[in-house]
Amino acid sequence: MMLYHILIDRFGISDHSVGKICFKGGNLRGILSKLDYIQELGADGIMLTPFYKTDAYHGYHITDYEQIDPHFGTWDDVRQFVDGVHRRGMIIVADFVANHCHEKNSLFADGKHHDWFLWNKDGSVKGFAGLGFLPMFNTDNPEVRDYLTNKGLELCRMGFDAMRLDYATGPSYRFWKYFHKKLHAERPEIQLIGEVWGNMDFKPRCYIRYRLNCLRYSLQEARQLEYVGILDGVFNFSYQYMLCDAVHKNLPKIDNQRLCKQVKSHFKRYPVSFHLWLFLDNHDLNRFLFECKGNKSALKYAVEFTKQWNHPWLMYYGTESGFTNEKDIFDGTSYADERVRQCLSLY
Incomplete structure (x- = not known):
């Protein structure tokens, strides 16, 4: 099953705006x-970036969980979108942010929900990635837990088939177990797939098991394994690393036995019921064609190689048009992720 991953603001439009990090005009309609395209x-389905009211075009700086950002549309547009996708026999995936909000969000700005957020010893709010304007929720606070869970339930009731759980290593395991239980009680078939990536804010659920897995596997693999029994699955960064390593080493054949063996061994570490969603790149990584040094044959190889596994996989918008980035987004430059968030014009 292939899912087409769309950054709402950058899809289907030409870039006529000024500046690097502003809204460009993409929307749900x-x-x-x-x-048809x-x-x-x-594609068998679509995954969208967040559409709540936001302080930033990408949607991850939420200022109001009650409203749709007017740049993207209205609640009616969301409902029509879900219905339109379902009428075509496709699935639809929402992107849900439970780790943090923007400082303009009234939950933080009104000063009445102090216990809803995490605070540093010096009295400053704990911000996502150290950014004070992105206060992190205290997800073990029962009021926060219920508020965010209710927002997830609303998406269930609108018909979303799955959710990408942004920065899943931030909220506590206890929160995710509660969230999972409540959403599955209402909609058993929904898939809750976590973005488990990197070591920032990551805490092992079982320290001994985690350390043993670190000795046997990569750190990323060990982190992903901690979410077995907590979520329905993860976005498989371990697989993405393997494919990047393969193209960096110029492994040219789709039936490369070494790579196949490595991937099969990786998959066997997880229960069959734990879903591993595959991808080659996304809005936070270099375009895979960049990793291939512009070699479109290598990109095609990686896509065909990924198709063969019995796992959902995501194609990031623009891959079909040969999108790449000229410079590495991890070179320390401000707003470097803009390099992989180009506008895709379909007009």
Whole structure:
């Protein structure tokens, strides 16, 4: 099953705006009008970036969980989008942020919800990635837990088939177990797939098991394994690392036995019921064609190699048009992720 991963603001438009990090004009109605195009790519579903009211075009700086950002549309547009996707026999995936909000969000700005957030010893709010304007929720506070869970339930009731759980290593395991239980009680078939990536804010659920897994596998693999029994699955960064390593080493054949053996061994570390969603790149990583040093044959090889496994996989928008980035987004430059968030014009 292939899912087409869309950054709402950057899809189906030409870039006529000024500046690097502003809204460019993509919206839900525009995506809905291009479902023929998306299905012709072979997509079985769509994953959207967040659409709540936001302080930033990408949607991850939420200022209000009650409203849709007017740049993206309205609640009616969301409902029509879900219905339109389902009428075509496709699935739809929401991107849910439970780790933090923006400082303009009234939950933080009104000063009445002090216990809803995490605080440093010096009295400053704990911010995501150290950014004070992105206060982190105290997800073990029962009021916070219930508020965010209710927001997840609302998405269930609107018909979303799965959720990407942004920065899943931030909220506590206890929170995710509660969230999982409540959403599955209402909609058993929904898939809750976590973004478990890197060591920032990561804490092992079982320290001994984690240390043993660190000795046997990579650190990323050990982190992912901690979410077995907590979530329905993870976005498989371990797989993405393997594919990057393969193209860096110029492994040219799709039936490369060494790579196949490595991937199969990786998959066997997880229960069959734990879903590993595969991808080659996303909005936070270098375009895979960049990793291939511009070699489109290597990109095609990686796509075909990924298709063969019995796992959902995501194609990041623009891959079909040969999008790449000229410079590494991890070179320390401010707003470098803009290099992989180009506008895709379909007009």
